[in-house]
Amino acid sequence: MACFVAPVAEAIVVSVIKKVVEKKEKNIKSNQKEGRKATESYISWGRKLSWLNTMLWGGAFLLMIEHIWYGEIVFYPPFLTEMNSTSEMIQMFHEIAQVGTSMSIFITVVWAVIVVIAETAMKHKSTKIIKAN
Amino acid sequence: MYFIITAFTAIATTTIFYVSSQRTKYKLGTLCLIFWGATLMWFVDHVIAYINEGGEFLEMSFDATLLGLIVVLWGFISWGIFLLIEKFQQKVKTNCKS
Numbered sequence: 001m002a003c004f005v006a007p008v009a010e011a012i013v014v015s016v017i018k019k020v021v022e023k024k025e026k027n028i029k030s031n032q033k034e035g036r037k038a039t040e041s042y043i044s045w046g047r048k049l050s051w052l053n054t055m056l057w058g059g060a061f062l063l064m065i066e067h068i069w070y071g072e073i074v075f076y077p078p079f080l081t082e083m084n085s086t087s088e089m090i091q092m093f094h095e096i097a098q099v100g101t102s103m104s105i106f107i108t109v110v111w112a113v114i115v116v117i118a119e120t121a122m123k124h125k126s127t128k129i130i131k132a133n
Numbered sequence: 134m135y136f137i138i139t140a141f142t143a144i145a146t147t148t149i150f151y152v153s154s155q156r157t158k159y160k161l162g163t164l165c166l167i168f169w170g171a172t173l174m175w176f177v178d179h180v181i182a183y184i185n186e187g188g189e190f191l192e193m194s195f196d197a198t199l200l201g202l203i204v205v206l207w208g209f210i211s212w213g214i215f216l217l218i219e220k221f222q223q224k225v226k227t228n229c230k231s
Contacts, residue, residue, distance in 0.1 A: 003178060004174070055167075058170040060174075061207070063175070065203065065204050066200060102181060107170060107174065
């Protein structure tokens with residue numbers, strides 16, 4: 001019904017965190033000497049968070065299209081057709097809690113796996129370049 | 134059906150991302166992630182609906198197929214809008230610097 005609301009909420013939070021992290025990384029870069037520390041990641045956290053952000057916003061937008069198609073979202077208040085009665089509202093909140101939260105968690109887990117794979121790939125690439133030199 | 138169409142589009146765009154030399158210029162990664170986000174969300178939605186209500190896992194109807202095509206179209210439109218905004222922001226940055 002309105003399950004995309006939970007991923008949208010997470011996307012808003014991730015967007016804020018991403019802005020803060022990008023600012024911090026910019027400050028660190030300008031103060032740091034050249035070269036990468038051993039404990040630093042190969043891909044900036046700002047970039048990694050942008051992947052999660054894109055999946056959440058993009059997925060939520062396309063899910064919203066589906067909800068508009070099935071008449072669950074309208075372009076006038078209360079915008080969600082389930083807000084018209086109390087019983088439907090309870091069902092809607094239950095779906096947001098169950099389905100929406102599951103979607104958010106699943107996408108975050110998949111993103112974490114992508115981050116690990118990407119970091120490992122960059123590490124191997126970097127090791128190969130060092131060995132070649 | 135819209136889930137299958139979106140999943141195939143995600144796979145196709147990911148393949149193009151890895152094959153293309155213009156991936157950074159055209160932000161193909163963003164396009165892939167938009168479709169993968171929707172695919173993963175619908176996968177969870179279908180699994181939970183199947184567990185709770187039973188019935189068919191996939192809806193194979195003309196309505197669902199048409200929705201799939203419209204969703205893919207809107208995915209490409211949103212990617213296009215994103216590219217336009219990025220280009221505009223870059224132009225503003227270049228003008229500010231000069």
